[in-house]
Amino acid sequence: MYIRRLVIRNFRALKNLDIQLQPGLTCLIGENNSGKTTLLHALRLVLDANLSNYTRQLSRDDFSRGVNCDEPQQILIAVELTGFAARPEEEALVSEWATSDDVAALCYRFRPGRSARQGVKDGSRSPKSLKIEDYEWQLAGIGGKDPTLIQWDDELGAPARFDRLCAFHITFLQALRDVEEDLRRSRFSPLTKLLDEANLSEIEKEKLLDRLRSANDELKKEAVVTNLGESIRSSLLQTVGDSFNFGVEVGISDPSFNSLARSLVLLISSNGLAEADPSRNGLGLNNALYISMLMEVFRQRTSRSNIAGQLLLVEEPESHLHPELQRIVFSSLQTSGCQVIATTHSTHVTSISPLKNTVILTANRSSHSTCVVPSIGCGLNSEEEKDLERYLDATRSTLLFARRVILVEGMSEVFLIPPLVKERLGIDLQMEGIAVIAIHGTHFAAYGNLFKKGGIEKRCVVITDGDLSPETEAEDECGGGNEDGGNPSIEGLKKLEGPFFKVIASRTTFELELASKGNLTMLRSTATRLGAAKTAALLQGADKKKSLSQTELNSVGQAVLRTARRFGKARFAQVASEFANQANDLPAYIEEAVAWVRG
Incomplete structure (x- = not known):
């Protein structure tokens, strides 16, 4: 399943966006403040079950410039999904949002709440007296409507169930990410996710734990360790006395599989390094390592029955990468088998990105960006599209930026x-x-x-x-x-x-x-x-x-x-x-x- 269409109305710089997306890798390009990060955040507002309710409650500044939310207005973000036919888990997820065979649509909307709408409708409240506190968000199917025509007081379809939405996995990598720290911390490291996806049996887990227990027993027999424990016990006794004394030994605590998983770290070997911490690596290679591990997580999840779609949102995956490595990493993303939407400022990347998988955001003087997929919005035929893809090498693709x-x-x-x-x-x-x-x-x-x-x-x-x-x-x-x-x-x-x-x-x-x-x-x-x-x-x-x-x-x-x-x-x-x-x-x-x- 993948996102085939995205509609955004009145959200920050994206006042009126309606684009078609392709499976695989989509490159978002545009100058700073043209709305690339806004587009990624819009997708998370609709699909990311891990996004907090607080984050979904928007502010006055989230409305596009020129939109006066003192009057009834709405921010609307709709996605159309396809490619789920004959996939039971995915069909179950989108069944209440389906609009036709193999097409479903889910919508996030931020508009005046029920009491404010009723007050405006019955005349007990002036339509120009609204405050941002009167607005609330909702997440629901579009009910078969065209998302570009939905008005602020139109009703939507069935509300989204978050327990089902959790089956759609979204991973977001922001531009200013510290992959070195994330690789080190078990909570954020893809290594932990890969261990989860390994789905080890209880017998396999117990076998690993037995090895740790045997190593712990042998460690405790060493004179250095026993002497160290004795010196600590003696010092503790002198410090707190008999009344508050307690037993102390030096060793490895009785291991559990969770503690084992948290203890595992990545070790790298390259250019004279042997089993070194990733901090000894350069930022660029660690970035490539992190993304490659995420791709492996996505690949392993694909075979699981409780996964109903995956989406990787990443800002500037080319960060710290040599130009040739940029091309290699993006080529891998193109063939990853899952949908990836990435912002980029790299002409080396756009030179290898098909026009049908390229979204260009252009800021204009009204502070509202226009958006186009060149192969569609520019009316190119297949020959013209191929010609441009040949012409847009790393130098000439500067014209896109x-x-x-x-x-x-x-x-x-x-x-x-x-x-x-x-x-x-x-x-x-x-x-x-x-x-x-x-x-x-x-x-x-x-x-x-x-x-x-x-x-x-x-x-x-x-x-x-x-x-x-x-x-x-x-x-x-x-x-x-x-x-x-x-x-x-x-x-x-x-x-x-x-x-x-x-x-x-x-x-x-x-x-x-x-x-x-x-x-x-x-x-x-x-x-x-x-x-x-x-x-x-x-x-x-x-x-x-x-x-x-x-x-x-x-x-x-x-x-x-x-x-x-x-x-x-x-x-x-x-x-x-x-x-x-x-x-x-x-x-x-x-x-x-x-x-x-x-x-």
């Missing part, structure tokens, strides 16, 4: 646009959360499908060349050119434009646009550093003139372009970025793009 996005063709723009914008406009793109991302080509349409109403609702602007495409650039280098004078993809890209996506193209190409009178000093310094003496001399001569004709500017531009191609455009831009403080011009199309994406 940034507040705003500037997409460019290559590394030339990545190296040079940010310092030029900072120098000429005084705008630090990085500080504003605007990512400049190279897609290494002109296939912008694949990304343009993401940024739309109902998709990823944050601004993305494409900055592209206007006269060259990958097919014609090689021809241009050989002396040919793009005969029709335009990038063939721009017209198609323009059709994707909307409130969150825009395309801005130059007249020619990036290097030619940079070759203006105001930038000659920067370009000359770049050519000199690269050892392009002829180009540097040409630029120095042009810089000495008070003005340049269009023909002269074209000649300068071609010289700059040839030099960039000779040394590599990315290398040329990388060196030029060092001299960005010498630039006096910013191409108008770049300035236009920056203004739009910040708007």
Whole structure:
């Protein structure tokens, strides 16, 4: 059984969320304060039987901004469950919440209590006089209703029974967790849970205890131990006298299986360590160890008849992990066999996460986050989905995390646009959360499908060349050119434009646009550093003139372009970025793009 749909209304930053989830691992991504932890807590409010009643009683601050709870309002969280057909224990759990074959829905709601609702209904109480103390929570089936349409005064279905809900196991790992301490403490250690799941027979338990008792008897015979006991008894007698004296021995107390389980600890051996305490390990490996043990607990529980669903909620499982280990751990979570919902800030993780298993939260200026599963909300067909999954490597998946996005063709723009914008406009793109991302080509349409109403609702602007495409650039280098004078993809890209996506193209190409009178000093310094003496001399001569004709500017531009191609455009831009403080011009199309994406 797994959660296939989640609806959240009026809860903190998540004012109106309705998403479909998949079995296996789901990655929640988004900037800070976009609602990732809120989403995990919402799931616990519905499904976690171990959550206290006090925690379920919410406060005024739990309502979304703009929702006035002095008037009748509600916070509603609903989950749809599926995959329980032909599983007796799971069918028994959800039978009272079933809405159709193999689908059940459970709802948490925080709304005015019975007496407050009655007072508002009969007019004995003003609908604007409510206090947070008048609100109460309930947990029940949705009664076949659409959770997006349930009103605050609608009645729900059968209430949830907590004795049944206990069969649904939820484990939550918060971001600031101390796994080292949890591994050491029997109450929280997965080792204790694994011992419980081992389901040892009484004969097996007694066999282990017999071994401990025999060891204890042998220990007591040792002279060191007996002498130590005698010295303690003698000292006690001198301290308290005959009247308060009592017997003292040194040894191991008569063991029970519970005390044995509490005494067992993990011992690690690695890189020169032999049977060492986990504290000798690094934080990252201990984190991986902890998660792997939890996965084993989940796997062993799957075979038990009294388990009706399992869910692991984990914040930032990549904490302290090397990038390659991040991929390995997340790949293991993907194949764990249980549903896992994890928040992450790692591009290494999102680069291997399928789009259908990725939920993107985007904070907007109203303090309400939008939420989308790209493969569904962005209307991608299977081919587009596969294309994007291939494109979204660790570098380009940054666009899923940034507040705003500037997409460019290559590394030339990545190296040079940010310092030029900072120098000429005084705008630090990085500080504003605007990512400049190279897609290494002109296939912008694949990304343009993401940024739309109902998709990823944050601004993305494409900055592209206007006269060259990958097919014609090689021809241009050989002396040919793009005969029709335009990038063939721009017209198609323009059709994707909307409130969150825009395309801005130059007249020619990036290097030619940079070759203006105001930038000659920067370009000359770049050519000199690269050892392009002829180009540097040409630029120095042009810089000495008070003005340049269009023909002269074209000649300068071609010289700059040839030099960039000779040394590599990315290398040329990388060196030029060092001299960005010498630039006096910013191409108008770049300035236009920056203004739009910040708007």
